[in-house]
Amino acid sequence: xxxxxxxxxxxxxxxxxxxxxxxxxxxxxxxxxxxxxxxxxxxxxxxxxxxxxxxxxxxxxxxxxxxxxxxxxxxxxxxxxxxxxxxxxxxxxxxxxxxxxxxxxxxxxxxxxxxxxxxxxxxxxxxxxxxxxxxxxxxxxxxxxxxxxxxxxxxxxxxxxxxxxxxxxxxxxxxxxxxxxxxxxxxxxxxxxxxxxxxxxxxxxxxxxxxxxxxxxxxxxxxxxxxxxxxxxxxxxxxxxxxxxxxxxxxxxxxxxxxxxxxxxxxxxxxxxxxxxxxxxxxxxxxxxxxxxxxxxxxxxxxxxxxxxxxxxxxxxxxxxxxxxxxxxxxxxxxxx
Amino acid sequence: xxxxxxxxxxxxxxxxxxxxxxxxxxxxxxxxxxxxxxxxxxxxxxxxxxxxxxxxxxxxxxxxxxxxxxxxxxxxxxxxxxxxxxxxxxxxxxxxxxxxxxxxxxxxxxxxxxxxxxxxxxxxxxxxxxxxxxxxxxxxxxxxxxxxxxxxxxxxxxxxxxxxxxxxxxxxxxxxxxxxxxxxxxxxxxxxxxxxxxxxxxxxxxxxxxxxxxxxxxxxxxxxxxxxxxxxxxxxxxxxxxxxxxxxxxxxxxxxxxxxxxxxxxxxxxxxxxxxxxxxxxxxxxxxxxxx
Numbered sequence: 001x002x003x004x005x006x007x008x009x010x011x012x013x014x015x016x017x018x019x020x021x022x023x024x025x026x027x028x029x030x031x032x033x034x035x036x037x038x039x040x041x042x043x044x045x046x047x048x049x050x051x052x053x054x055x056x057x058x059x060x061x062x063x064x065x066x067x068x069x070x071x072x073x074x075x076x077x078x079x080x081x082x083x084x085x086x087x088x089x090x091x092x093x094x095x096x097x098x099x100x101x102x103x104x105x106x107x108x109x110x111x112x113x114x115x116x117x118x119x120x121x122x123x124x125x126x127x128x129x130x131x132x133x134x135x136x137x138x139x140x141x142x143x144x145x146x147x148x149x150x151x152x153x154x155x156x157x158x159x160x161x162x163x164x165x166x167x168x169x170x171x172x173x174x175x176x177x178x179x180x181x182x183x184x185x186x187x188x189x190x191x192x193x194x195x196x197x198x199x200x201x202x203x204x205x206x207x208x209x210x211x212x213x214x215x216x217x218x219x220x221x222x223x224x225x226x227x228x229x230x231x232x233x234x235x236x237x238x239x240x241x242x243x244x245x246x247x248x249x250x251x252x253x254x255x256x257x258x259x260x261x262x263x264x265x266x267x268x269x270x271x272x273x274x275x276x277x278x279x280x281x282x283x284x285x286x287x288x289x290x291x292x293x294x295x296x297x298x299x300x301x302x303x304x305x306x307x308x309x310x311x312x313x314x315x316x317x318x319x320x321x322x323x324x325x326x327x328x329x330x331x332x333x334x335x336x337x
Numbered sequence: 338x339x340x341x342x343x344x345x346x347x348x349x350x351x352x353x354x355x356x357x358x359x360x361x362x363x364x365x366x367x368x369x370x371x372x373x374x375x376x377x378x379x380x381x382x383x384x385x386x387x388x389x390x391x392x393x394x395x396x397x398x399x400x401x402x403x404x405x406x407x408x409x410x411x412x413x414x415x416x417x418x419x420x421x422x423x424x425x426x427x428x429x430x431x432x433x434x435x436x437x438x439x440x441x442x443x444x445x446x447x448x449x450x451x452x453x454x455x456x457x458x459x460x461x462x463x464x465x466x467x468x469x470x471x472x473x474x475x476x477x478x479x480x481x482x483x484x485x486x487x488x489x490x491x492x493x494x495x496x497x498x499x500x501x502x503x504x505x506x507x508x509x510x511x512x513x514x515x516x517x518x519x520x521x522x523x524x525x526x527x528x529x530x531x532x533x534x535x536x537x538x539x540x541x542x543x544x545x546x547x548x549x550x551x552x553x554x555x556x557x558x559x560x561x562x563x564x565x566x567x568x569x570x571x572x573x574x575x576x577x578x579x580x581x582x583x584x585x586x587x588x589x590x591x592x593x594x595x596x597x598x599x600x601x602x603x604x605x606x607x608x609x610x611x612x613x614x615x616x617x618x619x620x621x622x623x624x625x626x627x628x629x
Contacts, residue, residue, distance in 0.1 A: 033555055034553075034555055034556065034559065035555060035556075035558070035559040050587040050588065050593075051587075051588055051593070052588060053558055053561070053588040055588075056558050056585075056586055056587070056588045057555055057558050057559070060554055060558070060585050060586060061553065061554035061555035061558055062555065065554075110514070111513075114514070114571065114573060115514065116514040116515060116573075116576050116579055117514075117515065117576075118515040118516075118578065118579075122515075123513055123514060123515030123516035123518065124514050124515050125513050125514070125515075125516070125518075126516075176418075179400065179570075180400060180415075180416070181510075181511060181570050181606065184511070184521075185511055185513070185519065188519045188521065188551070189513070189519060193518060193519055193551075195518060195519075195553045195554055195555075196516075196518060197516060197517035197518055197554045197582075197585060198516070198517070198582075198585055201516075307553060307555070312544075312545065312556060312559070313545060313547070313550055313551065313556075314551055314553055314556075316551075
């Protein structure tokens with residue numbers, strides 16, 4: 001089977017290349033920042049951690065940030081790939097089906113109602129935004145599964161857009177009645193931030209990310225077949241309805257976890273899958289892992305730029321992802337033409 | 338043509354008023370006393386009531402929460418959503434608007450309703466606004482008295498902290514509850530910065546020429562403030578657990594020495610007549626060793 005050997009070789013090559021990029025970026029990013037720290041002081045055990053500024057800059061400010069960027073980047077990129085494949089629409093993104101609008105609504109409610117509690121060290125805003133995701137997902141699923149035979153991607157797409165618009169309107173309704181200072185906080189949340197400041201939200205996000213990944217590993221072949229059409233996929237023995245549900249739940253959980261961890265920087269989820277496809281081709285066995293790795297590296301680098309380019313202040317990371325990702329994507333797009 | 342010439346006429350009239358104001362020694366004489374005032378900005382509403390013009394105010398803005406006697410008045414929108422129709426219907430003879438409300442100003446001009454445009458930057462602007470607003474409504478003496486009283490109060494606070502060390506203070510205007518995320522703090526300009534300096538602190542972000550600065554965890558650690566003041570604009574009870582999040586950056590002197598202080602009240606967000614009270618609260622937080 002030369003074809004299979006070829007795919008295996010390409011998979012190894014892809015994973016090695018993108019994996020190496022991710023590892024290098026993850027190792028270098030915590031070393032760079034708006035302040036200079038001494039690595040020997042960071043790891044100096046003779047200074048108690050509670051007094052060691054360099055160690056706290058490294059372990060409290062930078063490292064969680066890099067890990068969060070990796071998870072959020074990978075999460076958005078993966079759900080972008082799946083939504084684009086499932087809906088057979090290159091414009092689909094993590095927020096296409098209203099899942100992200102649900103997350104935003106959840107965050108807004110917490111900020112406006114001045115809710116103030118933590119569960120296992122996780123603040124109220126990530127919790128409510130994740131709850132918003134689940135709520136939106138429940139509505140989309142109810143619509144998608146109302147038909148016994150599954151639903152066409154067009155219906156799903158339109159229903160998702162309608163729900164997204166509805167939830168966004170609910171958000172604006174709350175904004176309208178909110179106080180100016182609360183509105184300011186919401187705007188700030190909407191710009192996205194990876195400065196998580198502790199490991200608790202990262203650890204918590206691993207639960208939905210883990211479930212999502214368990215779903216993602218079953219998807220590559222299915223997404224390849226779905227791209228040929230539902231009928232073709234079924235003819236090859238794919239339980240389309242069941243696999244659609246798995247895809248929908250995994251991508252939504254991944255989106256929810258990413259939004260609650262880093263805010264709505266969805267651009268990563270649209271652009272990264274396309275960039276990766278332009279590099280490795282359309283085979284989802286390659287696209288899915290490569291997107292996860294490239295999404296992680298891309299967001300780590302964007303955040304690194306965001307926190308250093310206008311030092312001592314910072315730029316919202318969402319601005320950097322668009323400024324870098326947009327032209328890079330255009331270059332890739334026209335390079336081959 | 339008629340509309341155009343009317344507009345030009347209005348502009349000329351406006352210019353005349355400004356010139357008159359600049360040249361006249363008795364500028365208040367230029368204006369008839371305003372009898373039906375609408376103020377949609379919290380600080381000017383407070384100023385009008387504090388200088389004794391409260392009985393002439395016929396409507397206020399959505400967010401105007403002080404003084405209590407103003408609360409029975411109808412509300413006609415605020416900075417981003419003024420209800421122009423309602424404002425016109427109430428036949429005001431003066432509308433106090435914010436400088437950025439250009440659309441509202443244009444519509445008031447068209448309806449031939451005079452307005453007073455106000456914007457705040459630093460602490461001194463509060464007092465100059467009180468004086469000029471007093472003049473504009475025909476209560477120049479009262480406006481002057483109010484501004485002078487507050488200036489005296491501030492001078493007294495400044496004198497009290499004058500010879501004391503000025504701790505580096507991070508003035509946090511907001512953050513995500515239960516987390517050290519999306520922190521924003523006062524930069525080196527604006528009335529909150531001026532208030533902090535008047536209260537005997539050194540702004541930890543004084544070199545950043547912005548009213549509001551997004552502050553990362555790294556920045557908090559790097560700036561190492563001696564005091565952290567968190568402002569809360571509502572009088573909700575303070576959740577102690579929420580303040581424990583600062584312990585994650587325990588290397589910061591303010592955290593190590595238990596000098597993270599919460600000050601509550603909307604006087605910190607309204608640059609009006611309660612500013613001296615707000616500065617006094619800040620000064621007491623920064624300099625607890627001085628008897629207040």
